[in-house]
Amino acid sequence: MNELIILLPILLLSGVIAGLLAGLLGVGGGIVIVPMLYHIFIYLNIDISIAMPLAVGTSLSTIVVTSIISARSHHKKGGIDWVIVKRWLPFVVLGVLLGAYFASYVNGVTLKWMFGVLLLLVSTHMIMSSYRNIVIAKELPKFPGQQIFASLLGGFSSLLGIGGGTLMVPLLTLFSYPIHKAVSTASLFGLVISIPATIGYVLIGWNVPNLPVASTGYVNWLGFIALVPMTMLFAPLGVKLAYKLNVKQLKVVFAIFLAFVGIKMLLV
Template structure:
């Protein structure tokens, strides 16, 4: 019962932060599950892989609600989505394979570095806000979009995220209107999560270190607890965001990501020092 409560709290925190900051909860779910799985005594060789896989599985559910909302507003660019999806599916599958081949300590180190990069980018984006034009054009040709989708899917599966922190900046640089970039990125999160979760399930299926109630690296008690709490709290976070300063929120979240990133890097610094 105590463990279920922890998963509900993780889901509530991830949902609130997703609603507050307009990013997927994976950047919070993965570090939180690493802490929980460590406290549970799950083998360090697999606990980070389980955190990433379980995060991707939750994104499958939460992205469906997000896609429906954006679609009803007519904001999703489905032609761009269709061009990127073949690459996303292949890239996400390969991301699961890549993560499976990495030791847990290296995976944590990469997640820590990624969190720091996203934090710096959020801070810089806030300082440059309003400087880039948005005209809805200049997207690359379909083969290029497919290739970019592959890279985004690969990286997103490794880090256990829906790809919004990668897809939105890419589409924005192509001068896609921000609302359409966010909506299209939300749609792209579904194939990322589906292919990545399936890949992690297959890669970890026969691992003898897995605890009960696991399918490959996906741990179902954590999945259900997070999903139950994340959706309603995402609405709460979104409502709260309208009452607070957007720039202050971004700076606070960037600070949180810095703490997470530095902690993961510190715990695994020995890998960088030889």
């Protein structure tokens, strides 16, 4: 009961922050939720070997719901590129299955280190893209380049508990792909990634002892129930604030914050 009293308000606040940032800066999903959950679990004296995979699995479970809503909205507006969906889908699924499989062999410390590196890479890209349009080619590579990209996208996303947008949007825009179509298409892949990856984290954590209350494997349902509604409620407010605030400056500030969080996860 004491654990519930401490955990629930913190989770609700985390959902508010994740929703605001998602609407305001176009970020969200695992890149915000995983480090929040990790630090909450560590604060509750949960061992790092459990805290990190539990944060990843719970993050993936929330992405299932939010990506369904997001993908439906983008589909109605005609933003999803179904050519890329058909071309990438089997390889993304293959990557997700491989990522979920390898997750059972990666310990919490290694997972934390990998996520710290990811935060630093995302932070660097956010800062650079705030000041210039970064492009390395005029079009996506031919076979087998795209298939390799799709497999790596699925693998790292399922392993680290992030939706498709965190990796897919920057990747596509590097090859002169329209940003709006990239965001729309990534929303669908968030669903493709999160469902099997969530199931994978439930299974690999099924018999793990000392899990916190309301957990099934490496998915904490209290976190799910608290985060999903708050994220959905406050994301529209973040969108409204985006039209009133200097988003470019906020994006840089948030990128610096992500860098500090990433460094902390690497060192502590």
